Amino acid sequence: MYLANLRLYDFRNFPELDVTFENGINVFYGDNAQGKTNLLEAIYFLSTLRLARAFREQELVRHEKPLAFVKGMFSTAAGPVSRQVTVYRDRKKTVQEGETVKTKWSELSPSICAIYFSPDDMDIIKGQPSDRRRFIDNIVYQVRPAFYKFLQQYQRVLLQRNMLLKAVKSKPNLARTLDSWDEQLSEFGAQLMRVRLKVLKQISAMAENYFSDFTNYKQSLKINYKSEIDISNPMAIKEDFKKKLAACREKDVQRGYTTVGPHRDDIDFLIEGKLAKYYGSQGQQRLIVLCLKFAQRNLLYNERGEYPILLLDDVMSELDIHRRQLIFEQQNHQVFITTTDLKLLPEYISKRSSLYCVEAGALR
Ligand SMILES: Nc1ncnc2c1ncn2[C@@H]1O[C@H](COP(=O)(O)OP(=O)(O)OP(=O)(O)O)[C@@H](O)[C@H]1O
Ligand SMILES: [Mg+2]
Missing domain, CATH: 1.20.1050.90 (RecF/RecN/SMC, N-terminal domain)
Known part of the structure; x- marks a missing residue:
């Protein structure tokens, strides 16, 4: 399963976005506060209907705007699935798959799933x-x-x-x-x-x-x-x-x-x-969390027969080059990864990745 197309409307700092993705490694790079994490958050929210870091859904709506939506076209083993989630400032969100509005989780396509790694996940350790x-x-x-x-x-x-x-x-x-x-x-x-x-x-x-x-x-x-x-x-x-x-x-x-x-x-x-918790180095602790996330991905694959989308926010800092390479060697499925510095990516990896520069709520 992979996300083939993503559209955003007034989501966080993105007024409007329409972008196509490959099934493979996708890299969002750019300076601080440009919207890299916001993009991962949008993909996670669309795929799981859960919040990756926001406390309330309304935080996802662009300042001063009444509503936001995230829309995606997923390619799944059972065929393409289009899903749209709309968040309103003053009422409950709505979820639509294809032409129908879904009110129960159990009605949603079970193929669509995502796993998020954020630096906050270090709390697990x-x-x-x-x-x-x-x-x-x-x-x-x-x-x-x-x-x-x-x-x-x-x-x-x-x-x-x-x-x-x-x-x-x-x-x-x-x-x-x-x-x-x-x-x-x-x-x-x-x-x-x-x-x-x-x-x-x-x-x-x-x-x-x-x-x-x-x-x-x-x-x-x-x-x-x-x-x-x-x-x-x-x-x-x-x-x-x-x-x-x-x-x-x-x-x-x-x-x-x-x-x-x-x-x-x-x-x-x-x-x-x-x-x-007490004796591990920062890099070791981060590695444990990553291993847990990879294990979670495999478990979901074993259960559902489709790999979830992997969203890795700022995963490369604190890992040495050898480990960064190993992370990417594991990836035959769709991954979105953010970095402020493309040089942190092993060169042969950036060569086979799709690179997107994120700048002030837009992609270049
Ligand atoms: N609801 C919102 N409406 C408008 N802008 C928002 C909203 N929520 C967050 N932002 C803006 O989004 C930007 C932060 O985006 P994001 O967290 O994606 O940055 P980033 O590119 O991941 O940066 P870093 O490299 O520091 O992690 C900030 O400029 C913030 O003000
Ligand atoms: Mg970020």
């Missing part, structure tokens, strides 16, 4: 456990849509249990009612963890292989899921979770929240056995 859980859960959701329901059920029960914990502090005889919440929480939690672990296992194996490749087998990456709950036997997670909830009950009542469960779990990234 350096940030909080919640950043890592969000990263993996987003991937799980892409390949197992039912996961969203598990997550919602779990969060609903967790909220109720936490409210009850606070109440128990002043009314201890309410503690008995906690049993039924523990039962439900461990049931939904185990469901959630089993899917999360299964997908993480697939992603980890691929990411670890990429890391070895990229470092010429000089360094190894190990990705471990970290939980208080025993995860060695997927079918015994519920029982162990229940046991841990019982053991933590007194502490939980004191604190007024649930201190054990998949909402507290974390993922460790180890290079040569040492936590990358």
